[in-house]
Amino acid sequence: MNRFLALQIHYFMAVAEELHFRRASERLHVAQPAVSRAIRQLETQLGVKLLERDNRNVSLTAGGKAFYRECRKAADIMEGAEAQAIRAASGEAGHLIIGYIDFAINGPLPGRLSRFYEDFPDVGIELVRRNSHEQLEDLTSGRLDLGLLIGPVTSDKIAHHTFHQAPYVAVLPRDHPLAARRTIPLEALANEPFILGNQDAWRHFIPQLQSYCLEAGFIPRVVREAPSSDSIFGLVAARMGVTLYPDGDLNHSREDLAIRPLENSNARLSIELAWHVDNANPALTAFIEHAKLPHVMNPAPRT
Structure with a gap:
């Protein structure tokens, strides 16, 4: 016209x-x-x-x-x-593709997403499960707008902001002798069989967990590997072993599991928001800024 x-x-x-x-x-x-x-x-x-x-x-x-x-x-x-x-x-409408790890979706991510939807109902979000190293690759290639992954992030092309500092908890079969305790010293798990994620998919997490155990004087004896958190929890419930999982606010309820805080522990796993520095998506900026607001900041660790 x-x-x-x-x-x-x-x-x-x-x-x-x-x-x-x-x-x-x-x-x-x-x-x-x-x-x-x-x-x-x-x-x-x-x-x-x-x-x-x-x-x-x-x-x-x-x-x-x-x-x-x-x-x-x-x-x-x-x-x-x-x-x-x-x-x-202005970022009030649009589309975001967000990658996430199990630790995020089983922890604070659902609540944060719910609050973001309330404030930005016209931003469509597509959630994609990716391991941390896959997210870094997808952020670089542009297949993801935002990632929730395990820190630290070292690439100068990937910006990041701490989304959650996750304390470790012990996950035990419900009838395990240690399940009777309200808290568990990490060294009490030294002789327990461990179930962890597989070495490739969980490559960002396992070295940090091993380092944490070494500080308590032992190397975890891994008897089973599993591809996902749900698989790990299932094997623990089947009395195949125990595991350490990073979140005191774990969004997971099973009658056959006991989740207990660790005694005198200040160890935290850092879950990072990460994005490529050249990504100009306004909805991405809106999400990042929303995640920094006081009402969605990381909650205080449980005592």
Whole structure:
């Protein structure tokens, strides 16, 4: 649509709504003769008479009514598109692809997402489960907008912000002798068989867990490996062993498991929000800033 046709349609819609040339021209802040001339030119281009007019009355012809209805639809669509574009540019609308690890989805992520949806209902979020090293690759390639992964993050192309500092807990079969205790010293697990994630998929977590155990004087004796948290919990429930899991606020309830805090432990696993420094998605900026607000900051560790 050329600029002149758009202007003619704009003038026509004003007259169609006012059914009065003087009021329409005042609304448009345009001289009345210019409005009349524009509508005559529009009728000539369309080959259709749009208005019946005399010295007293203005009314729409059948063709004018049909033309106005379609113009109104188009105007509403354009107004909606303009509003949506403004919202998208400000991060209030749009789309995010977010990668996550088990520790995030089994911990604070669901609550954070729920609060974000409340404040930004027009941002669509696609969640994709990825291990930490896969997320780093996908952030670099642009397949992910945001990752929730295990720190530390060392790439100068990946920006990051601490999302959650997760304390370790012991996960035991419900009838394990240590399950009777309210808290468990880490060294009490020294002779227990351990179930951990497999070495490749959990490569960011296992070295940190091993280092933590070494500080307590032992190397965990791994008897089973599993691909996911649910698989690990299932094997623990089957009395195949015990495990350490990073979160005192674990969103996991099973009657066949006992989850106990560790005594005198300040160890934390850092779960990081990570994104590529060149990602200009406004919805990404909105999510990151929302995650830093006081009402979604990391909760204080349990005592």
